[in-house]
Amino acid sequence: MNVIDTAIPDVKIIEPRVFEDERGFFFESFNQQRFNQAIGREVTFVQDNHSKSSKGVLRGLHYQRPPHAQGKLVRCAAGEVFDVAVDIRAGSPTFCHWVGVNLSADNKRQLWIPEGFAHGFVTLSETAELLYKASDYYAPQGEACIRWDDPAIAIRWPLSQPPIVSAKDEQGVSFTQAEKFN
Numbered sequence: 001m002n003v004i005d006t007a008i009p010d011v012k013i014i015e016p017r018v019f020e021d022e023r024g025f026f027f028e029s030f031n032q033q034r035f036n037q038a039i040g041r042e043v044t045f046v047q048d049n050h051s052k053s054s055k056g057v058l059r060g061l062h063y064q065r066p067p068h069a070q071g072k073l074v075r076c077a078a079g080e081v082f083d084v085a086v087d088i089r090a091g092s093p094t095f096c097h098w099v100g101v102n103l104s105a106d107n108k109r110q111l112w113i114p115e116g117f118a119h120g121f122v123t124l125s126e127t128a129e130l131l132y133k134a135s136d137y138y139a140p141q142g143e144a145c146i147r148w149d150d151p152a153i154a155i156r157w158p159l160s161q162p163p164i165v166s167a168k169d170e171q172g173v174s175f176t177q178a179e180k181f182n
């Protein structure tokens, strides 16, 4: 397993070791011990999520407010997405910074997004299936959404036309208005 730093030190790219043979491939998509070593602390995941999206669908930027904050370990098992984490921790040296990583069924990369970040992605392939582990349970009362096109964050989404966004995400607030983490 290979751990790659990103421009935001707490956000890591994890590349599993893939064993290929004439039958296909095998890899450990999650190993608690190695994962904890990779990020330097213990995280307990309590929920696995799976979503499928069509090309041009953009979901985000989502987070749950404390005490329901979620760390997420994200991977793409079919197709390809551009996955983004935004630092919303007040006082962080990388506050309001974002990182974007292509995750695909081919590159098998995973993105670790700790608590204190908003998360979103856009689908680059005809369809894409995203699998992610979360360190806390879904708590609708704690859900929050920042607009994907917020000018203060200025994410460079790889888009050639406006994305397909849910009605809920259209109601996302600006970065300035969003509740931050302390």
Ligand SMILES: Cc1cn([C@H]2C[C@H](O)[C@@H](COP(=O)(O)OP(=O)(O)O[C@H]3O[C@@H](C)C(=O)[C@@H](O)[C@H]3O)O2)c(=O)[nH]c1=O
Residues within 6 Å of the ligand: 049, 051, 059, 060, 062, 063, 072, 119, 120, 121, 137, 138, 166, 168
């Ligand atoms: C996120 C979530 C949704 N749901 C339900 C609520 C709703 O009826 C339906 C679809 O929910 P949403 O529209 O919020 O799904 P979606 O827009 O895919 O939300 C997800 O987006 C990505 C970017 C994330 O980071 C996730 O944490 C999550 O917020 O699924 C659950 O039952 N459990 C969950 O954990």
